[in-house]
Amino acid sequence: MRAARRRSTTARTAGRRKTAGGPPGGRRRPASGRRLRLRRVRSADSIYYVADTITPVDATVHPVPAVTADNEFFWTAASEGRLVAQRCTGCGLLRHPPAVACPACHCLDHEVVELSGRGEVYSYALLHHPRSPRFQYPVAAVLVDLEEGVRVVSNLVDVDPAAVRVGLPVEVAFEPTDDDDLAVPVFRPRAGVAPTKGVAR
Numbered sequence: 001m002r003a004a005r006r007r008s009t010t011a012r013t014a015g016r017r018k019t020a021g022g023p024p025g026g027r028r029r030p031a032s033g034r035r036l037r038l039r040r041v042r043s044a045d046s047i048y049y050v051a052d053t054i055t056p057v058d059a060t061v062h063p064v065p066a067v068t069a070d071n072e073f074f075w076t077a078a079s080e081g082r083l084v085a086q087r088c089t090g091c092g093l094l095r096h097p098p099a100v101a102c103p104a105c106h107c108l109d110h111e112v113v114e115l116s117g118r119g120e121v122y123s124y125a126l127l128h129h130p131r132s133p134r135f136q137y138p139v140a141a142v143l144v145d146l147e148e149g150v151r152v153v154s155n156l157v158d159v160d161p162a163a164v165r166v167g168l169p170v171e172v173a174f175e176p177t178d179d180d181d182l183a184v185p186v187f188r189p190r191a192g193v194a195p196t197k198g199v200a201r
Contacts, residue, residue: 061176061178062134062176062184063134065182070098073112077112079182079183081174082114083114084114085113085115086110086113087111088102088104088107089107090105090107091107093105094113094148096150096151115146116148118169119145119146119170119187120168121143121145121165121167121168121170122142122143123166124140124143124164127139127140139155140156140157140164141153141154142155142187144170154184154185154187156188157173157186158173158188159189169189169190170189171188171189171191172185172187173185173186174186
């Protein structure tokens with residue numbers, strides 16, 4: 001009797017699983033209701049799958065950044081077209097990203113200073129996947145060594161991906177987000193600089 005009851009319960013559960021909007025095993029279709037298509041891509045030493053772009057959007061409008069009490073000053077300045085960083089009032093260390101205390105002397109006091117926004121590409125990566133309709137690919141992610149001595153992670157725009165290279169002179173620019181009151185700093189090749197062809201890393 002107990003075995004029969006268990007079989008009956010299993011059958012009802014399987015039936016609900018099949019009619020819950022997706023195949024068995026917990027896999028579900030995207031929220032849009034469309035089946036996600038995967039393309040098989042073969043490289044020199046591996047095989048991976050890439051999702052086709054679903055809904056193209058304006059890639060110059062970025063997702064809203066995560067604003068906290070510790071970094072609010074940075075995003076407020078960015079919305080005003082300024083790139084800023086913290087300077088410790090105890091030892092004078094310029095630091096980024098924002099932090100509560102100085103990593104050198106642990107002082108809690110700091111001042112906010114405006115940066116020139118000019119620097120050079122210290123390192124970079126060309127990102128091809130995983131893909132999001134919010135970005136144009138490949139995404140040139142760069143670590144910029146600013147003139148003042150701090151480094152900033154951002155995106156490099158207005159440049160052919162093949163021309164990205166270490167040492168490329170760049171300058172800051174600001175692009176809008178989904179929140180009209182916020183902007184994000186990005187970098188582009190400095191005016192008058194002709195990028196030379198680089199190698200993707």
